[in-house]
Amino acid sequence: MTDLTKYTLDEALGGMNKGDFTSVELTQAHISACESATELNAFVTTSFEQALEAAKNSDLRRAKGEIGIIEGAPLGVKDLFCTDGVKTTAGSNILDQFEPTYESAVTANMNAQGMVMLGKLNLDEFAMGSSNETSAYGPVINPWRKEENLVPGGSSGGSAAAVAADLCLGATATDTGGSIRQPASFTGTVGIKPTYGRCSRWGTVAFASSLDQAGPIAKTVKDAAILLQSMAGYDEKDSTSLNVPVPDWKASCGKSIKGQKIGIPKEYMIDGMPDDIKKLWDNGIEWLKDSGAEIVPISLPHTKYALPAYYVVAPAEASSNLARYDGMRYGLRTNGSDLNDTYARTRTMGFGDEVKRRIMIGTYVLSAGYYDAYYLRAQKVRARIVEDFENAWYKCDTILTPTAPSAPFALGRKVVDPVEMYLNDIFTVTTNLAGLPGISIPAGLNADGLPLGLQIIGKALDEDTVFATASALESAADFNSKPAKWWIK
Amino acid sequence: MSNQKNVVNVEDVKKIARLSRLHVEDTELQSLADDLSGILGWIEQLNEVDVDKVKPMTSAVAMKSPMRKDIVSDGGKRDQILKNAPKEDDGFFVVPRSVE
Amino acid sequence: MFTAERVADEKDWIKGETGDWEVIIGLEVHAQVSSNSKLFSGSSTKYGAEPNSQVSLVDAGMPGMLPVVNEYCIEQAIKTGLGLNAKINLYSRFDRKNYFYVDLPQGYQISQFEHPIVGEGNIEVLPIDSDGNTMDLVTVGIERLHLEQDAGKSVHDLSPDETYVDLNRCGVALMEIVSKPDMRSPEEASAYVDKLRGIVRALGTCDGDMEKGNLRADVNVSVRKPGGELGTRCEIKNVNSMRFIRQAINYEARRHIEIIEAGGSIDQETRLFDSIKGETRTMRSKEDAHDYRYFPDPDLLPLNIEQSYVDDLKAKLPELPDAIKNRFMSDYNLSEYDARILTADKIKSDFYELVANGRDAKIAANWTMGDLFGALNKSGLELNETPVSAKMLGELIDRISDNTISGKIAKSVFERMFNGEGNADEIIEAQGLKQVTDVGAITAIVDEVIANNNEQAQKAVENPKLLGFFVGQVMKASQGKANPQVVNQLLREKLGL
Ligand SMILES: [Mg+2]
């Protein structure tokens, strides 16, 4: 029998439709793949028994003709989405034993569409990181390797690694500053952060409320479209959820982009950008031209300030969002001499260094005397970044940029300097600040044979055009490299 | 970054650690102050941006606030609420004494 | 429009060793919105439920939970703002107030800091002194009204070294109504709270129940030399009765004066009122200076209210105490004093209107305020607990005007009604109090009285004042039941007056 883990999600759904294999068989194959890939450390928690049970039920539903859009597909869920009865840690020691009694809106939507959940995927603690090294459950290893172990990017490193290693047909992820797209770029997978408000944030552990947005990591653009369709939708429990219909994004994949205008922002050509990334970007421009699109130079003048603005807004919101982890009602409690000492011990033991650092930055920028200089100013800069994009849309329909300023790097290499680590998100963070959709597509390998991604940014709620453009880019790039499965001994 | 003047000093670190309910060892105070100064110093480039007459962005979506009807539709799930509690008794959360 | 210039009436000055002082008072009143569900979640607000039985995942601050605003609470805040003659802010916003406490599951309170839903307004307050006399009308400025979440409840007596936390109250909607420091005496402060309570009750936006903590006041107190420089203020938290408000202010003002006169200075701090000792004391000093790090709650969107919506609410507003008072003065010809007492709250004004309906308004007012309120006061009852209903009181007045009983007998009937012996007719019947109007029966008594006082009767023609003496004797002989008009007429005839 062929290896069922080789299929894309779309192919696997087709195979089950044709009766070539069942969800139970497909799930079993992926469970085996997961079991042989523990070295990657992609999962925090596996739920194989529940998965097989879910697969059985899916097969029964299929027999009755009840077929959801991801019916019977074995998928992974980033361990930031609360799952009813399955431990949810957010990659943090402070939630080590936390077992939600509720299901996040995103995973509930996916369950209703037939998801088979294999388990909870590793991530940077509270999604704060760009290398998956801040997880309390250890770093995730990138399936792509060059002599030494590489990071898979972050924070959705477990999701990206699991999809790249064929451990699941796709995975949920979240993106606050680039946490879907940068790991997708690092692992040769596709990742889309939709328009802010497309996916409900209800039941997903919050990092920075005004920036957080869920999306999928997938093997192909079409798979990403299918997954996003299963995740998105209006939710009255989230005040920032957009009350708009979910289009058939799968149908957008493969649509012609003839006559479409693609903007190339000059400010994304940063100093010290590696040559192979410059070359990749040029290739992307040529491929889109060949697909009939028109290339237009644009300017996004405040790009440079996006990252520092982000590092005010995100920590500020996080410092407040993470105040609830105080050891009183759930999660870790470390008893101290009195109440305040218990708070401090609990949070000091429970949080890792990067989380503590960001809580302190956030506390600082909101504190008396600094609010105007940091937080208020950052929100004003954010308004200017939004303005930049609004001006750009007079000239173009989508924007093409590299996804990340580098290829995957070695484990432990960047942990020393926080700012250097933050620069990973330099191309992705602007869309979070502006609430726009952005997708990363694997577009080539660097000189070391490591994957590199290109990003398409679209107008708010115009995922249609984003998918069409990404799909054209995907066909032209014809990226079909896979990492060698070195972890299978 | 090391030659940057320190934006954050040890006293600031103590204060924000206290506000954040985090414990910082005395030996870590200086290096944390340096770390935070590095980050905040880098953030200070925001001062280059002309933000005169710019309204701060306060919400990520431009729409009317949705509202709920005043209907009792939740509650009555004490077991769920208390399920993950480090300590509970008789339907209450039990926590360290909050008054002397 | 802080009226710092206003100096307290001399009689409100407090004598110190170094001379006179005046007290400056501002209040922050927390009024619970009378909603079924909480401000940001669908759990019930009912009072007195089992611990943690009215808690949603949102109220408990579980990971990933999000607030959605209750539209009814927004409406009640606007209505209250209109009732306070205040500016309604079409743009308002919810901010997070960050601090750690065991009764605050999210680690922040959702409140309105920079952009409250209601801005400046004012209300007129008529204080009463301890003898029940009205003082001068005072205008108290309203600084703002904002919406915020209530916190949970901590119980300290179930374990010696632990605190038990019940989150039922957590997330209940509160209107925080902040006054300007416009009050100058404990009486003004309690009259202000009384007036606020009357307004929110009339509007139906808060039940005003202070015993349940549904209306409670933080009292800001400072002292100064009359008309002098403002002093440092202290905030006394959660005072929950009118009497305690007066006590707390008196105590706190004295405390300030004593400290200052002894050469000390006042620390700006938050204090608690101990209602048993009648004292204020400092709250355990928090180790940090407060730094609440307010910022706009990114889980919520700003409120953008249409002016037409506000206009609509305004048009549908029920009649407020001040309007009812003016109507009582013009329609019922009541004095300002009577009208104010009778319109202090909705229950009172409704009661009075039932009694006055179709009757002499002045007599109805006298019976309601004098006899009934007096009796209630003596027995420590509220009007909604009265044993004499408006209908019963009205019927009693009817028996006076139809001459069934005299006004004097009516007093004793009222007393029996108040003691639960039945309605007026039942008591009059049972006690045989019905007025005697039968001329024959009264003539017999008159004749007997004249016979017994023959000497006086002879002098009556020269000294008509003696008529009063004879009326008294006849009434006494009839045990008060003889119709006074008939008695008068017969005596005049028989005495030749
Ligand atoms: Mg207050």
Ligand SMILES: [Zn+2]
């Ligand atoms: Zn308050």
